[in-house]
Amino acid sequence: MAELLFEIPGIESGRAVGLILILGIFALGIYYMRRGKLPYIRRVAAIDAIQEAVGRATEMGKPVLCSYGRGGFAYSVIAALSILGHVAKTCAETNTRLLVPTGGSHTGYLTRELAVDIVKGQYSVAGKPEMFNEDDMPFLSGEQYSFTAGYIGMLVRDRPGAVIMTGGHSSEAMNIAEMSNLVGALTITSGTYVSNMAALACASDYIMLMDEQPAAGAYLSRDPEQLASIQVIDIYKVLSLALMVVGLIILNVTGNNFIGRLLAS
Amino acid sequence: MSWFFKSKQVNLAILVASFLIGFVPYFLKIPQIYEFTVSLTNVASVVGQFTIVIAIYSQYRRSLKFIRERRKGWVYNIYLLALMSLMILMGFTLGEHHATYMWLVNSIVAPCSSVVYGILAFYMFSAGARAFRARSLKASLLIVGGITVLLYQAPLTGSFLPGISPYAVFLSQTVGMSLNRMFAIAIITGAIMLNVRMLTGRELAFLGFAREEES
Amino acid sequence: MATYDKRWAYLLLFILVLLPMLQPIGMPISVSELTKEYYAQLQTLEEGDIVLASWSTEYSGYMELKPGMIATHKYYIKNGIKLFICLGHPEGLALVDALLDKELASYMEKYDYTYGEDYIILGFALPNQAATLAMATDFQASVKVDWKGESIAGTFLDRIETGADIDMISDFTTGAGNPGLINHVVLTFGTPMIQNQIGVSLPGSFMNLDAGLITGLLASTRGGSELELLINEPGPGLIAMDAFTLGHYLLIIFIVIGNIGYFGWTKRLAEEMERTTIR
Numbered sequence: 001m002a003e004l005l006f007e008i009p010g011i012e013s014g015r016a017v018g019l020i021l022i023l024g025i026f027a028l029g030i031y032y033m034r035r036g037k038l039p040y041i042r043r044v045a046a047i048d049a050i051q052e053a054v055g056r057a058t059e060m061g062k063p064v065l066c067s068y069g070r071g072g073f074a075y076s077v078i079a080a081l082s083i084l085g086h087v088a089k090t091c092a093e094t095n096t097r098l099l100v101p102t103g104g105s106h107t108g109y110l111t112r113e114l115a116v117d118i119v120k121g122q123y124s125v126a127g128k129p130e131m132f133n134e135d136d137m138p139f140l141s142g143e144q145y146s147f148t149a150g151y152i153g154m155l156v157r158d159r160p161g162a163v164i165m166t167g168g169h170s171s172e173a174m175n176i177a178e179m180s181n182l183v184g185a186l187t188i189t190s191g192t193y194v195s196n197m198a199a200l201a202c203a204s205d206y207i208m209l210m211d212e213q214p215a216a217g218a219y220l221s222r223d224p225e226q227l228a229s230i231q232v233i234d235i236y237k238v239l240s241l242a243l244m245v246v247g248l249i250i251l252n253v254t255g256n257n258f259i260g261r262l263l264a265s
Numbered sequence: 266m267s268w269f270f271k272s273k274q275v276n277l278a279i280l281v282a283s284f285l286i287g288f289v290p291y292f293l294k295i296p297q298i299y300e301f302t303v304s305l306t307n308v309a310s311v312v313g314q315f316t317i318v319i320a321i322y323s324q325y326r327r328s329l330k331f332i333r334e335r336r337k338g339w340v341y342n343i344y345l346l347a348l349m350s351l352m353i354l355m356g357f358t359l360g361e362h363h364a365t366y367m368w369l370v371n372s373i374v375a376p377c378s379s380v381v382y383g384i385l386a387f388y389m390f391s392a393g394a395r396a397f398r399a400r401s402l403k404a405s406l407l408i409v410g411g412i413t414v415l416l417y418q419a420p421l422t423g424s425f426l427p428g429i430s431p432y433a434v435f436l437s438q439t440v441g442m443s444l445n446r447m448f449a450i451a452i453i454t455g456a457i458m459l460n461v462r463m464l465t466g467r468e469l470a471f472l473g474f475a476r477e478e479e480s
Numbered sequence: 481m482a483t484y485d486k487r488w489a490y491l492l493l494f495i496l497v498l499l500p501m502l503q504p505i506g507m508p509i510s511v512s513e514l515t516k517e518y519y520a521q522l523q524t525l526e527e528g529d530i531v532l533a534s535w536s537t538e539y540s541g542y543m544e545l546k547p548g549m550i551a552t553h554k555y556y557i558k559n560g561i562k563l564f565i566c567l568g569h570p571e572g573l574a575l576v577d578a579l580l581d582k583e584l585a586s587y588m589e590k591y592d593y594t595y596g597e598d599y600i601i602l603g604f605a606l607p608n609q610a611a612t613l614a615m616a617t618d619f620q621a622s623v624k625v626d627w628k629g630e631s632i633a634g635t636f637l638d639r640i641e642t643g644a645d646i647d648m649i650s651d652f653t654t655g656a657g658n659p660g661l662i663n664h665v666v667l668t669f670g671t672p673m674i675q676n677q678i679g680v681s682l683p684g685s686f687m688n689l690d691a692g693l694i695t696g697l698l699a700s701t702r703g704g705s706e707l708e709l710l711i712n713e714p715g716p717g718l719i720a721m722d723a724f725t726l727g728h729y730l731l732i733i734f735i736v737i738g739n740i741g742y743f744g745w746t747k748r749l750a751e752e753m754e755r756t757t758i759r
Contacts, residue, residue, distance in 0.1 A: 010294055014667070019292045022457060029461035073471045075455035109319045114470050135330060139323035142316055143570075145381045145540060157337045170655060171385065171680060178388035194448045195680040199389050202396030211451050225467045229458035236454045237447070306610030307622070314607065362628060367577055375539040375574040382540030386727070390493055391486045394734035398742045408739070412732055419728035420702055420721045423510030441683045442690060449687065 005261040017265045025232060032228035039231045044216040046188060049206040050083070050164060053186045054090045057161030063097035065160040065185070068115060069167020069192070070104020070147055076192040077111055079217030079226065080167030081118055086220040087164055088119040092126035100137040101154055104147035104172070112139055148172035152179050159183050166190040166213055177203035190216075276472050281464055324349065348373065410436050489734060496730055500722035507722050514697055515706040521648075521674050521696035522552070527560035529647035530636060534606060534661060535575055536568030541654030541678055542575055547704025547717025548676040549652050550583050554713050556650075557584065557591050562636045563599040566615075568606040568653070576601060576627075596635055603627030612660030616643035616668065644669040651675045651694075662693050676703070 008016045032039070057064045066087045068080035084100065091098040100119060102112040116137055123132040140150030152175065155163070163180035165173060170193040177200055180187045189204040190213035191197035201207050208216060211233065218226035247259030269275055283305065289295060290302050328342040352374075355366045399405040416422045417433030462468035525531065533553070537545055556563055567573065580588075580601075593599065602623060606612050614622040619640045626632055639645055643665035651661060651673060665671050674696035677685045688694045698707060702724060705717030 012292055012294060015292050025454060025457045026461050029458050030465060033462070033465070033467060073459075075452070075459045078459060078468070103320065103323075107316065109316045109323075110471055117470075135327065138327045139320060141324065142320040145378050145538070148381055149377075153338065153341075171382075174385055174388055174392070175381065178392055181392075192452075194445050195683055199392060199680070202392035203388070210448050211455075214455060225462045229455060229462070232458050233451055233454045237450060240447075240450050302613075307614050309610050361573060367574075370571075370574045371577055375571070375578070378538055378540040378571060379543050383543065387490050387493060390727075390731055390734075391489055393731055394489060394738055395486075397735045397738065399739050400742075408735065412735065415728050415732055418702065419725040420509035420705070421507045421725040423512075424508045427510070437683070438686050442686045445683045445687045449684075 003261060004265045005258070006265050014264060017263055021236075025236065028232045028235060029228060032231050033225055035228075036224075038222065038224060039227050041215055041219050041227060041230055043219060044208065044212045046190075046206050046208045046212060047216055047219065049188050050087060051090065053162035053164060053188055053206075054087060054094065054096060056186055058094045058096045060161040062161030062185075063099050063158055064091055064162045064164065065099045065101070065154065065158070065180075066164040067101050067151070067167065067169075068111070069169055070108055070144065070172075071168035072105060072107025072110055074168050075229075076190075076213060077167045079214035080190070081111070081115060082217035082221035082223065082226065083164070083166050083213070084115060085118045085122055088122035089126065092123045092128050092131060095128075095131070098136060099154060099158060099160065101140055101147070101151045102137055103140040103142060103150070104144055104169075105142060108142060108147075109139060112137070144170070144172055148175050151176050155179050155183050155185070160185050162186045162188070164188045166208065166217075168192050169196070171196060174199045174203060273466070273469065273472075277466050277469065280472070284460070284464060321349070321353070493727060493730060496726040497723040500726060501719060504719055505722045507725055509702075509705065509709065509718070509721050511706045511709060512699070512703070514699055515703050515710065518674055518696035518698045518703070519707060519710045521672065522555050524672075525556075525559065525561050525648060528562060530562045530564065530640065530645070531556060532646050532649045532661075532665075533563050533565045534568055534649060534651045534653070535565060535572045536606065536651060536653040536655075537575070537678075538569045538571035538654065539574050539578075542578065544678045544701055545652050545654070545676050545704070546579075546583075547701055547708060547715055547720065548698045549579060549704070550715050551704055551707040551711055551713060551717065552650060552652075552676065552698070553579070553584055554587055555707075555711055557588055557593045557598075558711075560591075560598070564637055564640075565599065565601045566605040567603060570604055572604065600632060600635060600637060601627045602632075606660065609660035609663065613664045616660075616664040618642070619645075642669065643671050646671050649673040653681075654678050655681060662688065666693055674698070 004014060006016070007013055011019065054064055064087060066084055068084050069077045071077050088098055090096075098119065100115060102108055102115060116134060119137065120129070120132050123129050138150070138154075141147045151172070155176070156179070160180070160183070163176070163185045165176060165180075165188070167190070169176070169189075173189060173191075173193065173196050177187050177189055181203060186206075187204045188206045188208075189200050190208035191200050191210060192213065194210075197207075197209065201209075211230070214226070214233075215230055218230050243259055243263070247257075250256055250258050251260075286298060286302050286305055290298055325346065328346050331342045332339050332346075352366075352369060355363070355369060359366050361367075393411075397404075397408050397411060399408055413429060414433050414437050416426065417429050417437075422429060459468065463471070533556075535549075542549070553563075555561075565576075567575070588594075595601075603626065605615065605623065611622075619637075619642060623637070624631065624633075646665065646669075649661055649665060649671055653675060654677075661673060666673050672695045673693070675685055675688075675694045676698040677700065679700040682697075682699055685694065685697050689697045698704060701717055701720055705721050708715045708717045
């Protein structure tokens with residue numbers, strides 16, 4: 001690792017710039033959330049795919065299976081819950097059965113309560129509260145592969161017409177995507193686990209790569225907080241890119257690893 | 266008294282205090298609260314493990330319903346409940362180091378876990394063979410890159426085609442790593458933004474407070 | 481239509497993987513720079529150094545990490561490195577039996593590597609970052625007994641107060657690893673860390689390797705087999721390499737066949753359908 005450019009007394013060595021960057025996110029986040037004006041986000045192509053998938057399942061008389069990931073209260077899971085809300089609304093309007101497998105991690109039960117509230121709420125708003133069945137949202141297991149086995153069991157038994165798998169999935173996503181392909185479901189996934197993305201892209205009919213999923217969630221929910229998050233992420237990506245370019249130029253022209261040392265401080 | 270614990274402000278104050286107790290010592294040199302931080306994180310760690318109790322309850326409830334209604338594959342639910350009950354009983358009575366319990370783990374749980382993971386290889390194989398089609402120039406380039414990396418990863422290739430190594434290493438390490446870095450920046454920034462939303466009281470659903478619908 | 485039942489592909493793959501495992505062909509393998517670097521890191525350890533072996537893998541991941549785990553632990557045993565083993569996953573319990581009692585028992589006996597003197601198992605001691613932080617900052621306060629409840633007082637672990645007293649971390653992991661080890665031990669105390677990682681998670685680990693957060697990386701089964709070659713202890717990794725090679729080549733063949741089928745039939749069929757569509 002590069003040596004430090006500076007140290008600030010009272011702050012742990014090598015963490016000053018990290019603290020400044022985090023405080024920057026705090027400041028920008030609060031600014032954009034309070035701004036009142038919703039930032040523009042383009043319509044992600046996968047949103048049309050979700051509509052198509054639910055429509056296909058309705059026509060075939062098959063249920064829709066939508067999962068939001070197996071993590072706890074994580075960034076991608078929150079975005080996936082927005083997508084789940086949209087799918088639940090569409091299913092309620094079209095009288096299509098919605099299955100939501102939950103679990104997969106020890107903190108999965110925390111988000112399950114939220115998912116149940118969201119789905120129940122959407123059915124109520126559509127005027128069809130009797131359609132909601134909590135048994136269609138089973139907590140399969142707190143362990144990854146037990147959750148996978150249960151998920152695959154649901155796919156094989158219920159044979160959904162569409163599988164929408166968003167949120168925090170890791171290696172089990174490949175198992176699930178390929179199995180949903182085998183049962184003839186239209187498969188829409190999101191790649192939040194980087195190592196999985198290539199394999200998921202092969203196995204799915206549509207894939208939301210990385211930030212497209214939170215962007216889709218923000219677009220569908222029109223939630224100012226989620227939109228502000230997307231904006232701050234984009235700002236930091238541009239900042240990272242700028243630091244990379246400047247750092248490369250300085251390193252190649254002067255031989256000085258200034259930016260590396262700055263970021264290591 | 267219950268109003269106190271149900272109060273949004275109190276819950277938010279506890280959240281902010283817990284965050285600061287964990288966040289501040291990481292960056293600032295304040296050894297006095299460090300021990301408290303360690304104790305608090307230990308408590309959080311233990312509490313988190315109790316979700317397994319909820320998982321067990323949920324699984325029993327669901328499986329019994331399936332068995333009662335004779336749904337498709339209900340026999341497997343009997344097997345699941347029987348094995349789960351046996352493991353719980355053995356674990357509590359004999360302890361996890363007992364030979365019988367270890368036999369259950371090594372002979373049933375471990376192989377089943379391995380099989381579900383091992384199936385991945387077949388799925389990746391069929392997905393890869395299905396998806397790599399030279400439909401366009403970009404797809405063709407992707408196939409060339411994919412085959413290069415596949416060839417490099419096969420150990421035998423190094424002995425008859427050593428020249429492939431720099432190209433494959435460039436693709437998998439340089440290109441792949443740069444993508445990983447950008448994804449990591451997005452994930453981490455998103456996670457911090459979620460924290461900002463929670464700490465400013467705009468995302469309290471995980472505490473059980475539903476968002477007020479705007480009319 | 482140029483399609484095939486994928487179950488034939490599965491059967492073919494199964495046969496091509498099974499046969500070389502039963503009857504090894506002995507194809508030559510080359511050792512990558514990555515494995516050489518991992519081995520160089522192992523060689524920086526001296527007899528009596530204390531290594532934290534973090535088994536952050538469930539049993540399924542163990543199947544892929546097995547050659548690397550066996551080879552690395554054989555190195556530690558042979559060179560008298562003191563180990564304390566922490567599990568990062570509840571299923572790690574099965575690994576104790578599988579790795580230590582079955583694979584390494586005779587090797588440990590050969591080098592007189594005994595429990596309590598040379599290695600200690602602390603059990604499921606690293607369930608999350610919170611536990612890792614607690615262990616890294618005040619080891620003696622957070623860890624008092626081993627996995628069977630016996631006191632660790634009077635053992636080599638008395639030398640450990642914080643993460644700075646650990647000479648190396650040896651992480652065997654499937655996912656992103658235990659980020660707590662990097663955040664709270666490597667970054668805080670500068671403890672060197674080497675990692676044995678599964679294939680699908682390698683891109684993430686390359687990032688850490690490039691940043692200097694980990695100093696050595698062993699890539700999946702192949703890396704394990706290369707390490708077996710380097711330490712001159714053939715094992716399950718080298719046996720698996722023939723199957724590894726054949727599996728990869730079979731996939732390439734299927735990709736080529738699939739594209740031939742696509743250009744030969746499917747594309748022509750699509751063009752034919754477009755021409756004959758009533759407008």
